[in-house]
Amino acid sequence: MKRIGRYEVIRRLGKGGMGSVYKALTPVIDKVVAIKLLDPAELLEDVVGAARLREIFTFEARTMASFNQPFLVTAYDFAEDQQGRPYFVMEYICNNLGDMIGETFRIEEDSRVIRAPKVLHYGRQILKALDFLHHNAIIHRDIKPQNILVTDDDRIKICDFGMALVKGIAFSGPDNMQIGSPCYTPPEQRKNPGEVDGRADLYSAAVLMYRMLTGKLPGMQSFSLSLINPLYDQAWDDFFASALQWHPAARFQTAGEMLAALEHLRLREGCGLPGPPDKSGQNTSAPLRSEPANVGGRQARALFAVNELYRPLHPVFNQLEVSAAVVFDRATNLVWQRQPSRYPVTFTEAFELVVGLNENTFGGRRLWRLPTVNELLTLLPEGDCEMFPRVGGQPLKWLWSCDRHGRHESWYVNMDMGFCGVQDINCLNQVLAVARADCPPKG
Numbered sequence: 001m002k003r004i005g006r007y008e009v010i011r012r013l014g015k016g017g018m019g020s021v022y023k024a025l026t027p028v029i030d031k032v033v034a035i036k037l038l039d040p041a042e043l044l045e046d047v048v049g050a051a052r053l054r055e056i057f058t059f060e061a062r063t064m065a066s067f068n069q070p071f072l073v074t075a076y077d078f079a080e081d082q083q084g085r086p087y088f089v090m091e092y093i094c095n096n097l098g099d100m101i102g103e104t105f106r107i108e109e110d111s112r113v114i115r116a117p118k119v120l121h122y123g124r125q126i127l128k129a130l131d132f133l134h135h136n137a138i139i140h141r142d143i144k145p146q147n148i149l150v151t152d153d154d155r156i157k158i159c160d161f162g163m164a165l166v167k168g169i170a171f172s173g174p175d176n177m178q179i180g181s182p183c184y185t186p187p188e189q190r191k192n193p194g195e196v197d198g199r200a201d202l203y204s205a206a207v208l209m210y211r212m213l214t215g216k217l218p219g220m221q222s223f224s225l226s227l228i229n230p231l232y233d234q235a236w237d238d239f240f241a242s243a244l245q246w247h248p249a250a251r252f253q254t255a256g257e258m259l260a261a262l263e264h265l266r267l268r269e270g271c272g273l274p275g276p277p278d279k280s281g282q283n284t285s286a287p288l289r290s291e292p293a294n295v296g297g298r299q300a301r302a303l304f305a306v307n308e309l310y311r312p313l314h315p316v317f318n319q320l321e322v323s324a325a326v327v328f329d330r331a332t333n334l335v336w337q338r339q340p341s342r343y344p345v346t347f348t349e350a351f352e353l354v355v356g357l358n359e360n361t362f363g364g365r366r367l368w369r370l371p372t373v374n375e376l377l378t379l380l381p382e383g384d385c386e387m388f389p390r391v392g393g394q395p396l397k398w399l400w401s402c403d404r405h406g407r408h409e410s411w412y413v414n415m416d417m418g419f420c421g422v423q424d425i426n427c428l429n430q431v432l433a434v435a436r437a438d439c440p441p442k443g
Contacts, residue, residue, distance in 0.1 A: 004035050004087055005079045011408055017041045018162055023092060032426050037087040054086060060161045061088040071129035073159040093157060094427035098146035100417060101212060102309045107183055112309050112417055114212040116231055116267055123209050123262055125156045131255035134198035139165040143204035144181045152344055152428035183217050187246050199248040202258055206243030218244055231267045239265060288332060289374045292402040304373045310419040316378040325363045332378050333437045340396060344428035347410045350400045353431050370402035371434040373420045376413040398429040
């Protein structure tokens with residue numbers, strides 16, 4: 001597709017049973033937006049009917065257009081394309097929690113763990129959004145990682161209200177159709193999806209938070225976080241024991257009540273995981289790759305030397321020497337900017353920033369460049385402890401590499417969660433330039 005209505009299509013981002021989502025440009029001002037187009041699977045259209053699907057789709061758009069809450073995705077335009085199919089327009093947001101934790105269609109496999117302070121940060125926002133929805137008699141019914149978007153400034157936004165129950169009106173299909181996602185759906189929703197209340201969303205949110213903390217689904221196992229990580233005390237165990245009760249009456253009864261309990265959770269002192277081995281005498285065996293690559297899939301994993309969750313197979317034990325402007329790592333023979341870019345930028349703008357560093361001979365050097373994924377991965381700390389010197393009290397977050405993933409995407413390293421991933425080139429990440437120490441500074 002080249003156009004959807006007046007919007008110029010850049011590419012399709014994904015397709016679900018009911019619609020497709022596209023990245024597109026607004027005419028004249030070239031603002032990047034996301035467009036959801038009614039494009040149902042043939043089987044769904046045969047079962048539910050085209051007229052009913054159109055009604056459901058319009059209902060979703062009207063619901064999202066009514067939102068005035070910072071943690072919910074809002075629809076702000078609605079029209080029909082050249083074929084008469086309805087679509088609505090939303091803010092384009094690069095990340096979702098599903099990609100960030102590495103959850104795939106094999107949902108039972110372990111996912112990436114998110115550090116506890118970040119889980120608390122996201123959990124507060126999710127519960128505030130659910131409190132707003134439930135106050136307005138809206139039950140989402142499909143809270144899962146893929147429906148939690150993450151903005152460039154690290155705020156969450158809940159999306160996809162196609163399954164929502166709004167003031168007793170909801171999507172309905174065949175009696176055997178599942179409403180919600182396996183493993184995140186509470187028992188009462190599987191039995192009678194049209195009769196659930198806000199406690200169903202709270203159960204799903206608890207499963208999501210448990211998965212972020214542990215990389216696992218709770219299932220029928222114990223909820224005792226305190227037994228697997230010394231960061232957590234009995235209060236964390238009690239929180240999940242209540243939040244994950246199968247009977248709604250035994251759970252937290254409102255999002256506000258669950259949020260208040262979340263706010264009382266505290267972390268013990270320390271890193272929570274064993275520290276790295278003795279660094280003495282350790283170094284990389286060969287110079288790290290410095291030339292950019294365009295790679296994906298298994299080839300990328302082999303080139304980057306990462307595991308299935310795109311974390312390094314062989315962590316580097318850094319030997320850092322910190323000065324005012326730069327950080328020298330004896331373990332890799334690399335010199336880094338100490339301070340990343342002041343604001344996150346697009347992939348194209350990242351190269352422009354590096355050009356500026358060289359023009360100004362930053363740190364007395366003119367051979368600054370964007371690092372490869374391999375180089376960036378050497379900055380990851382072991383366990384929950386931070387390694388790289390903080391700048392202005394803030395840790396490094398998401399950093400562009402020079403490596404590409406096709407035409408529209410590039411690789412980045414998520415320092416928060418310790419993995420490399422792929423993002424659209426219009427996403428916003430920080431830049432931390434690098435140079436080799438054996439390349440002489442400007443004399």
